[in-house]
Amino acid sequence: DQQVKQNSPSLSVQEGRISILNCDYTNSMFDYFLWYKKYPAEGPTFLISISSIKDKNEDGRFTVFLNKSAKHLSLHIVPSQPGDSAVYFCAAKVYSSASKIIFGSGTRLSIRP
Amino acid sequence: DVKVTQSSRYLVKRTGEKVFLECVQDMDHENMFWYRQDPGLGLRLIYFSYDVKMKEKGDIPEGYSVSREKKERFSLILESASTNQTSMYLCASRSSPDTQYFGPGTRLTVL
Numbered sequence: 001d002q003q004v005k006q007n008s009p010s011l012s013v014q015e016g017r018i019s020i021l022n023c024d025y026t027n028s029m030f031d032y033f034l035w036y037k038k039y040p041a042e043g044p045t046f047l048i049s050i051s052s053i054k055d056k057n058e059d060g061r062f063t064v065f066l067n068k069s070a071k072h073l074s075l076h077i078v079p080s081q082p083g084d085s086a087v088y089f090c091a092a093k094v095y096s097s098a099s100k101i102i103f104g105s106g107t108r109l110s111i112r113p
Numbered sequence: 114d115v116k117v118t119q120s121s122r123y124l125v126k127r128t129g130e131k132v133f134l135e136c137v138q139d140m141d142h143e144n145m146f147w148y149r150q151d152p153g154l155g156l157r158l159i160y161f162s163y164d165v166k167m168k169e170k171g172d173i174p175e176g177y178s179v180s181r182e183k184k185e186r187f188s189l190i191l192e193s194a195s196t197n198q199t200s201m202y203l204c205a206s207r208s209s210p211d212t213q214y215f216g217p218g219t220r221l222t223v224l
Contacts (some may be wrong), residue, residue, distance in 0.1 A: 009153075036215075043117070043203050043215030044156070089155060101213070103148075103156040 003027045004092050006104035014112055019077040021107050023090030026071065030092040030102075035064060035075050038087045038106070047088075048075070052095075077109075085111045116140070117216035119204055125222045132191035134219050136204030142214075144207040145187040147171075147179065149200040150218070156203065162187055194223045 005024045013019045021035075031052045036044035050057040050064045050073070057064050063076045077084055087106045094100035120135035138145065144163050148156040148171075158171030160179040168179050176198060180188040187206075191198055199222050205213040 004155075006155075041122075041217070043205070043217050045215065046212050049212070091156075101158070105153050105155040 002105070004090055004102045004104040006088075006090055006107050008107050009105070010108040010110070012110045012112055013080050015082060016079045019075075019080045019084065019109055019111070021075040021077075021088050021090070021109065023073050023075075023104055024071060025073070025092055027092070027094070027102075028071075029095045031095040032093040033064070033066060033073050034091040034093070034101070035062075036089040036091060036103075038089065044089055080109075080111045082111050082113070085109060117204060117206055117214050119202075119216040119219050121219050122217060123220050123222075125224065126191075126194050127224055128195060130191075130194045130223075132194050132221065132223075134189040134191075134202055134204075134221070136187045136189070136216055137185055138187075138204075138206040138214070139185065140206060140208065140214065141184065142206035142208055143184070145181065146205040146207070146213065147177075147187065147189045148203045148205065149173070150203055151200050159189065191221075194221075196223050199223045 003026050034049040035047040037047045038044040048059050048062050055066050066073045087108050089106045090104040117138045126132050146161050147159045150156050161169045162181040178190045202219045204216040207213045
C-alpha cells in the first residue's frame, strides 16, 4: 500500500513554461513533506520542504503547495530550465518518527527547448 | 560543503556472496540511512541508525544487516546475496528533521 503516490511517471514541459509535479498521500500522520531531485548516476538532492501546518513554501523558482483536505501537494517550477530535467521524488515524514520518511515512486521531468 | 561518500559506484557479485557496502559522512550527523531504489517503487528504507551501535529496521530489512561502529561510517551487509537484491543502494545522513543528504549510490548487480 503506497502511502505517497506520484501518479505521473513522466512529464515533458517546454523551456520557460511552468512545470507542475503532483503528489498524493493517504496518511494523516505526516508532519513534513519534501521534494528531492535526482540526476542519473547521482544521489537525490534535497530541493524544498513544507511543514504540515503551512500551505505554501517558496524558494526562488520552486514553490510547493500543500492541500491538506485533499491530501495533495504539488511542486511548481517557474520558469522551467534545461537543468531541471531530472527525476523528482515526493517524500513525507511521519510525525514523531526520527526515521520514517516515505518516498513516492518519482516523476521524470524533461524540459524541451 | 556536506559530503556523503559510498565505497563503490558499481559492484557485481555472485549469488551467495557476502557483500559489504560502505558509507561515510563528514558532517557529524547522528542519523544515517540505507535505502534501495527500484523502478516504479521509489526509495525504500532498509535500515536506519540514530547513533553509534544503534540501529532500527526499516521497511525491507530481510536479507540485510548493518553496522555502525563509528559515527561517520554506516555499513550495509548482504549476508548471502541474491538476484532480487540487484538494485541501486543509497546511503543518507540527516541533520534536521526535513533534510537528508544522499551519497551518489552504489549500483549492485547480483548474478
